[in-house]
Amino acid sequence: MSSTQDHPAKAKAFVANNERAHWHDKALWFVREKRDRMANSLPEWETLREVASEIKSHTIGKLADYLEQFEENATKLGVHVHWAKDDKEHNRIVLEILQSHDVKRVVKSKSMLTEECHLNPFLEKHDIEVIDTDLGERIVQLRDESPSHIVLPAIHIRKEEVSETFEEHLGTEHGNSDPKYLTEAARGHLREKFLGADAGITGVNFAIAETGGIVVCTNEGNADLGVSLPKLHIACMGIEKIIPRLNDLSVFLRLLARSATGQPITTYSSHFHGPLTGGEMHIVLLDNGRSDLMGSNEFRNSLKCIRCGACMNTCPVYRRSGGHSYSTTVPGPIGSILAPAMDSKANKSLPFACSLCGSCTDVCPVKIDLHHQLLTWRGELRKRGQLPIDKWLPMKVGSWVMRSPSLFAMVGSIGRFFLRNMPRWMIYHGLNSWGKQRELPEAPKKSFRQLYNEQQKNKPQAGDKNNE
Amino acid sequence: MSSKDNILKAIRNQFVESVPLPSLDQDWIDYEDRVAHFAETLESVGGAAHVVQSMEQVQEILSQVPQYADAKKCVSTVSGISANVDLNTIGDPHELEDIDFAVLQGQFAVAENGAVWITDRDVKHRVIYFIPQYLAFVVHCPGDAASAIVSNMYQAYEQIKLTGEAEFGAFISGPSKTADIEQSLVIGAHGARSLHVFLVENQTP
Ligand code: SF4
Numbered sequence: 001m002s003s004t005q006d007h008p009a010k011a012k013a014f015v016a017n018n019e020r021a022h023w024h025d026k027a028l029w030f031v032r033e034k035r036d037r038m039a040n041s042l043p044e045w046e047t048l049r050e051v052a053s054e055i056k057s058h059t060i061g062k063l064a065d066y067l068e069q070f071e072e073n074a075t076k077l078g079v080h081v082h083w084a085k086d087d088k089e090h091n092r093i094v095l096e097i098l099q100s101h102d103v104k105r106v107v108k109s110k111s112m113l114t115e116e117c118h119l120n121p122f123l124e125k126h127d128i129e130v131i132d133t134d135l136g137e138r139i140v141q142l143r144d145e146s147p148s149h150i151v152l153p154a155i156h157i158r159k160e161e162v163s164e165t166f167e168e169h170l171g172t173e174h175g176n177s178d179p180k181y182l183t184e185a186a187r188g189h190l191r192e193k194f195l196g197a198d199a200g201i202t203g204v205n206f207a208i209a210e211t212g213g214i215v216v217c218t219n220e221g222n223a224d225l226g227v228s229l230p231k232l233h234i235a236c237m238g239i240e241k242i243i244p245r246l247n248d249l250s251v252f253l254r255l256l257a258r259s260a261t262g263q264p265i266t267t268y269s270s271h272f273h274g275p276l277t278g279g280e281m282h283i284v285l286l287d288n289g290r291s292d293l294m295g296s297n298e299f300r301n302s303l304k305c306i307r308c309g310a311c312m313n314t315c316p317v318y319r320r321s322g323g324h325s326y327s328t329t330v331p332g333p334i335g336s337i338l339a340p341a342m343d344s345k346a347n348k349s350l351p352f353a354c355s356l357c358g359s360c361t362d363v364c365p366v367k368i369d370l371h372h373q374l375l376t377w378r379g380e381l382r383k384r385g386q387l388p389i390d391k392w393l394p395m396k397v398g399s400w401v402m403r404s405p406s407l408f409a410m411v412g413s414i415g416r417f418f419l420r421n422m423p424r425w426m427i428y429h430g431l432n433s434w435g436k437q438r439e440l441p442e443a444p445k446k447s448f449r450q451l452y453n454e455q456q457k458n459k460p461q462a463g464d465k466n467n468e
Numbered sequence: 469m470s471s472k473d474n475i476l477k478a479i480r481n482q483f484v485e486s487v488p489l490p491s492l493d494q495d496w497i498d499y500e501d502r503v504a505h506f507a508e509t510l511e512s513v514g515g516a517a518h519v520v521q522s523m524e525q526v527q528e529i530l531s532q533v534p535q536y537a538d539a540k541k542c543v544s545t546v547s548g549i550s551a552n553v554d555l556n557t558i559g560d561p562h563e564l565e566d567i568d569f570a571v572l573q574g575q576f577a578v579a580e581n582g583a584v585w586i587t588d589r590d591v592k593h594r595v596i597y598f599i600p601q602y603l604a605f606v607v608h609c610p611g612d613a614a615s616a617i618v619s620n621m622y623q624a625y626e627q628i629k630l631t632g633e634a635e636f637g638a639f640i641s642g643p644s645k646t647a648d649i650e651q652s653l654v655i656g657a658h659g660a661r662s663l664h665v666f667l668v669e670n671q672t673p
Binding site: 001027029030031042043044047050051054055057058060061062063064068076077078083085089133134135137139152153154155158159162164180182183184190191194195204211213219221222224225228229239244245246247248249250251253254261262263265267268269270271272273274275276277287291292294295300325393448 | 470471472474475476478479480481482483484485486487488490492494495496497505509512519522561562565571578579580581582583592595597598599620621622624625626628630632634635636637638639640641643644645646647648649650651652654656657658659660
């Protein structure tokens with residue numbers, strides 16, 4: 001099993017660079033504000049969210065039927081449909097298709113699912129070159145990192161660092177960190193890759209049961225270039241990407257880009273119904289734990305996610321701790337629900353990477369009750385005996401103390417005495433996580449109860465006055 | 469058991485309450501001036517809209533556009549627009565890599581997001597929508613310009629009639645762009661570096 005991922009430890013490393021942490025925070029808040037402007041420009045925003053949520057609920061309830069319908073219709077269009085139970089089977093299927101076409105070079109557009117399956121290293125092991133063509137993904141690929149955000153993969157990287165990376169790999173000018181110049185260099189570099197590719201792999205934003213088509217959304221046009229030059233197109237999707245009707249897209253496309261980056265729609269919303277003339281198209285449907293998640297009344301809603309990233313942009317914890325601190329393919333609020341569902345022990349710190357402010361729930365375009373689910377996870381971890389000691393011990397002691405008023409009063413006075421009189425090292429240490437970046441307030445000499453009782457005693461009797 | 473049967477069985481074993489599919493026909497936004505809203509939105513995403521009365525006018529305006537005027541290799545799938553590369557004589561789409569400018573047919577436009585719906589019906593290489601350096605779409609309007617513009621995406625999908633055969637279609641809104649380096653917007657990521665949309669009034673398709 002994977003090792004335990006500790007969000008606080010990784011977040012600590014991120015916030016150690018104060019300047020970068022603030023810059024990251026601001027960059028994401030900027031995107032969140034753009035999203036707000038877009039949402040506010042449509043009077044029907046709340047109706048859209050409601051309808052989107054209902055479509056997804058309905059679809060999950062009839063998912064098996066819709067998957068079969070999708071397969072049937074896609075097959076009629078000449079598409080080869082494959083089913084994969086888990087990541088291993090997914091990767092094997094993709095490899096077999098590529099090998100049977102003698103493919104050596106693949107261009108791939110953004111797909112969180114192939115990240116989830118670790119497809120790139122798997123194909124590279126079999127001597128197939130995989131080039132990520134989304135600019136942000138290409139940057140992290142060249143730096144041998146993973147994306148830190150599902151929509152903005154390189155949001156954690158400064159332009160000066162991109163400049164260094166491009167100087168090393170693409171031979172750009174030393175010290176030139178102008179985004180325009182760097183983008184132009186990447187355009188030239190990736191054009192060559194597009195022209196040299198034997199196959200293109202894309203993710204899938206939506207798959208339409210009624211028509212057998214898939215929709216892929218990008219701003220750069222990289223998915224389209226990648227699958228319009230070579231004859232082979234492989235699209236990889238989770239089984240939850242299905243929607244029933246073509247016109248359901250009207251709801252989702254109106255929500256997706258507005259929520260993600262504050263654009264009215266992505267530049268390209270491409271509808272693939274079958275292969276290129278003379279070409280071949282494959283669609284791989286992946287389960288990998290999704291059908292298990294369907295069985296959970298508490299967490300089923302997380303399958304509605306359309307991966308817009310809005311919950312990350314708005315999350316105060318994500319913005320200040322960076323995507324990599326989650327150690328998961330999908331970080332942020334939604335990732336902190338999905339990851340424990342796959343492995344609750346390894347990801348037990350994630351449901352606590354949340355202040356329960358509820359901002360994620362407010363912005364989610366498909367109305368997932370994110371912060372409620374995170375809270376539910378905490379209870380679930382307790383039931384499974386996976387709560388870390390600094391979470392359950394204070395709670396237990398606290399509840400015991402609060403049940404007895406006299407004990408509560410006594411502990412309170414001891415606490416106040418200690419806070420006022422003990423040396424710093426006895427108060428600010430490893431066990432006091434609250435004191436790590438904050439100062440505790442100065443402890444008053446008297447408790448609220450003492451002050452109240454004193455006041456009551458000294459108060460002139462109001463009733464007496466009135467009677468005079 | 470095959471993986472397909474396994475997955476379908478796993479799904480069907482879960483008890484999930486079924487809820488009805490909602491109606492999509494709701495009180496969606498309708499713009500009074502669709503032409504103005506489309507032009508404004510397209511501009512905000514880096515494109516430019518032109519309302520004209522004839523194909524001659526399209527040609528005239530294009531000739532003022534330096535990227536068209538200076539283009540060494542130009543493709544047009546719209547009759548009445550001059551070009552020097554005939555898409556139908558190209559065998560391998562890779563040969564289109566050095567196309568500077570393409571003038572292509574758009575089907576209709578969407579006011580709320582500045583998008584134009586395009587299809588690869590009658591277009592030999594669909595890469596022509598993505599590979600040229602610069603792009604223009606020509607949308608023939610049966611009446612005035614507003615007759616080829618819908619207000620919102622619900623109306624847009626009502627217009628789309630798929631053939632049931634293999635085909636490609638896309639909403640394209642403005643030129644290709646990225647903001648992956650420090651959120652600075654750069655126009656011209658992989659696809660077109662600019663996009664002009666011509667709405668030609670009173671054209672019988
Ligand atoms: S949970 Fe909601 S807000 Fe977060 S990525 Fe998914 S759809 Fe977007």
